[in-house]
Amino acid sequence: MAQKSISIIQISDSWSPEKKYELVCQVLFGESIRSVSIRAGINTGQLYQWVHKYKTLGYNGLINKPKGRSPKDCKMKVPKTISPRELKESEYEELIRFTS
Numbered sequence: 001m002a003q004k005s006i007s008i009i010q011i012s013d014s015w016s017p018e019k020k021y022e023l024v025c026q027v028l029f030g031e032s033i034r035s036v037s038i039r040a041g042i043n044t045g046q047l048y049q050w051v052h053k054y055k056t057l058g059y060n061g062l063i064n065k066p067k068g069r070s071p072k073d074c075k076m077k078v079p080k081t082i083s084p085r086e087l088k089e090s091e092y093e094e095l096i097r098f099t100s
Contacts, residue, residue: 015042020062023047082098 026036027047037044053061087095 014064017062017064020050021054021059024051024062027051055081067085 033047034044037047
């Protein structure tokens with residue numbers, strides 16, 4: 001039996017925009033999404049999303065964006081500083097009476 005060799009371009013969690021663009025171009029020039037995704041070793045749905053993003057947003061759609069919630073702005077959180085107010089003489093005397 002003859003064995004078919006499959007060349008895998010890259011197996012990684014994150015693909016560079018250049019590699020994504022190469023795969024998208026292969027699809028746009030007539031190759032099937034399935035054959036390109038099998039050769040690249042990725043899911044066909046993932047390649048379909050890249051092709052769709054390229055068609056709608058252009059090359060910028062292939063650039064990886066940060067995931068998750070953006071960090072809070074440190075300037076917005078101002079630490080509270082509580083300064084004790086001046087006591088009146090009667091309040092001061094009352095405080096001394098309770099502590100003694």
